[in-house]
Amino acid sequence: MSALTGHPRPRDARGVLPWLAAPALVLFVGFAVIPLFGVFALSFTTWDGIGAIRPSGLTSWRKVLTNPGLPHALWVTFLVMAVSWAVQTPLSILLGTFLAGRQCYRAVLGVVYFIPLMLSSAAIAIAYKALLDPNFGLGAGLKIHALSQDWLGRPGLAFGVVVFVVSWQFIPFHSLIYQGGVQQIPKSLYEAAQLDGAGRIRQFFSITLPQLKYTIITSSTLMVVGSLTFFDLIFVLTEGGPGDATRVLALDMYKRGFQASLMGPASAIAVILVLLGLSLALLLRRLGGRDAGASQLEGV
Amino acid sequence: MTTTLTKPRRRPQKATQHERQRHPRRAGGRRNWGGGLAGLLWLAVVTVPLYWALITSLKARSGYYASNPLVPSSDPTLDNYRMVIESDFVRYFVNSVVVTAGAVVPAVVFSFMAAYAIVRGWRMRVLRAINGLFLMGLAIPLQATVIPVYLIIIKLHLYDSLLALILPSIAFAIPLSVLVLTNFIRDVPKELFDSMRVDGAGEWTTLWRLAAPLTRPAIITVAIFNALTIWNGFLLPLILTQSPERRTLPLALWTFQGQYGVNVPAVLAAVVLTTLPVLVLYAFGRRQLLSGLTAGFSR
Known part of the structure; x- marks a missing residue:
């Protein structure tokens, strides 16, 4: 084209574009893509984290797959995922719907509701650890026996605490998503329902909830895939304990790799984590159907 | 955090702002007492731990066990903060x-x-x-x-x-x-x-x-x-x-x-x-x- 008109266009301007993407690409490949392949590779080696890396075939995998710790960790991961989903979703939908109302007091409440979003998992876990302490915590101070249990020292209770704290931290985030979703529902639907004499509860179940379908899928995807990586919260709160009651996969990976210096088996667990995350994301996307909005996984 | 999967939205703010003007309240006339009450309950769930953390951090270590954990200290101290900063x-x-x-x-x-x-x-x-x-x-x-x-x-x-x-x-x-x-x-x-x-x-x-x-x-x-x-x-x-x-x-x-x-x-x-x-x-x-x-x- 430029040859025809004789105008030297800034020497094929388009050729510049890939270079603009280069810095992001280099960093992403260097610290995400290569590690992704690296974790596969490392799962076929023996490495203590400091010394030399020696290939060792399927040893790590055999070790991981025959260890009863793996099904247990998978089970705990699944439980945390399922129970925290079941707790968070209804509460987030209700809170989101509540906050989508235009009343002034709700806006004020919203300001407070979203505070947990700002806090680090470490800070939250540490505060709760202190609060739940059987001797020095809130329950002991109030002298209420039911509240001064050994919350983090008994398997069932510790699991419940993990779910509670996870919910406390993440419900605000999901209510925020639902709030946006509810505010996008056309008001005419509610007006029509009102003319038909539908009450508030009826409106919620026959308008709000069905209209939120895609929001529910998005939020659930984030919850489910995100729950695979609840590392910091559980690590600080219980370190996977008592025993291995709250030892989820991510924690299992860390403990085997960085505490027991078994990077090979830890990498194998990481591979399982990656595959699990990927298949869950794809599964949920399938559930959402193709028209769940121009999904961003289009490229995958 | 949970940032693993997303779907795009085209400029959400626009639509919501537009609607904000027209609809002062959803669900019409009646006040929603139940909703308000549940909202306050959640407010308590969010604020009690935060409040407790804040007032406890202002208590002296010695008197802390004896005091009521939900009542602020009558004699708040910044000693704990000094200790943290010195660490x-x-x-x-x-x-x-x-x-x-x-x-x-x-x-x-x-x-x-x-x-x-x-x-x-x-x-x-x-x-x-x-x-x-x-x-x-x-x-x-x-x-x-x-x-x-x-x-x-x-x-x-x-x-x-x-x-x-x-x-x-x-x-x-x-x-x-x-x-x-x-x-x-x-x-x-x-x-x-x-x-x-x-x-x-x-x-x-x-x-x-x-x-x-x-x-x-x-x-x-x-x-x-x-x-x-x-x-x-x-x-x-x-x-x-x-x-x-x-x-x-x-x-x-x-x-x-x-x-x-x-x-x-x-x-x-x-x-x-x-x-x-x-x-x-x-x-x-x-x-x-x-x-x-x-x-x-x-x-």
Whole structure:
């Protein structure tokens, strides 16, 4: 084209574009893509984290797959995922719907509701650890026996605490998503329902909830895939304990790799984590159907 | 945090603002007492732990066990805070600032450049492939790649340095940032790009003079989201640093608790102190922060 008109266009301007993407690409490949392949590779080696890396075939995998710790960790991961989903979703939908109302007091409440979003998992876990302490915590101070249990020292209770704290931290985030979703529902639907004499509860179940379908899928995807990586919260709160009651996969990976210096088996667990995350994301996307909005996984 | 998968939304703010004007209240006339009550209940769930942490951090260690935990001390003391600050928290704060700023600025600039290239060069196969690669990064729990990241950092002789935290943080921030920014750059009218070209501006000039100013809200949003994630990050500092001088705040908090676990008021003072900077920002830029958190998620 430029040859025809004789105008030297800034020497094929388009050729510049890939270079603009280069810095992001280099960093992403260097610290995400290569590690992704690296974790596969490392799962076929023996490495203590400091010394030399020696290939060792399927040893790590055999070790991981025959260890009863793996099904247990998978089970705990699944439980945390399922129970925290079941707790968070209804509460987030209700809170989101509540906050989508235009009343002034709700806006004020919203300001407070979203505070947990700002806090680090470490800070939250540490505060709760202190609060739940059987001797020095809130329950002991109030002298209420039911509240001064050994919350983090008994398997069932510790699991419940993990779910509670996870919910406390993440419900605000999901209510925020639902709030946006509810505010996008056309008001005419509610007006029509009102003319038909539908009450508030009826409106919620026959308008709000069905209209939120895609929001529910998005939020659930984030919850489910995100729950695979609840590392910091559980690590600080219980370190996977008592025993291995709250030892989820991510924690299992860390403990085997960085505490027991078994990077090979830890990498194998990481591979399982990656595959699990990927298949869950794809599964949920399938559930959402193709028209769940121009999904961003289009490229995958 | 949970930032693994997203769906785009086209400028959510517009629609909601529009509706805000017309609908003072949903569900019509009757007051919703049940809803209000449940709302207050949740308010209690959120505030009681925060309130307890705050007032306990102001109590003297000696009198703390005897007092009612929900009543503020009649004689509040800042001793706990002094102790925390004397435990080198200023240094940890500076470390956190360095890591956050050092990662967010390049992450946003590079993501913006990449997003611009992807939108403008959509016809080029390379750029579509790059975009696909970034999108894949959204579906994968990147934390699962920390072992090789640790290895790479060792090989680069960066172990136990702040740069070791910065580099992977940038990489982990890129997928979502590119996604959000591409969505916004796509909304810039094509005619504006054309007129820039007619004026003889190259891509570099167009990028900074046209696209950046027009998508500034999105850039700020993305920057805030990444800053919050990196500021609160725990796993990378845990595995990539070792010496006390390199600790960032969340890690310092954890080690502090390990050391002074029984001194509950001091531990809580540390918690309050480390969350204070973010809460101050929240007080001033709440809208921005919240929209930053949900950018890219929605229907």
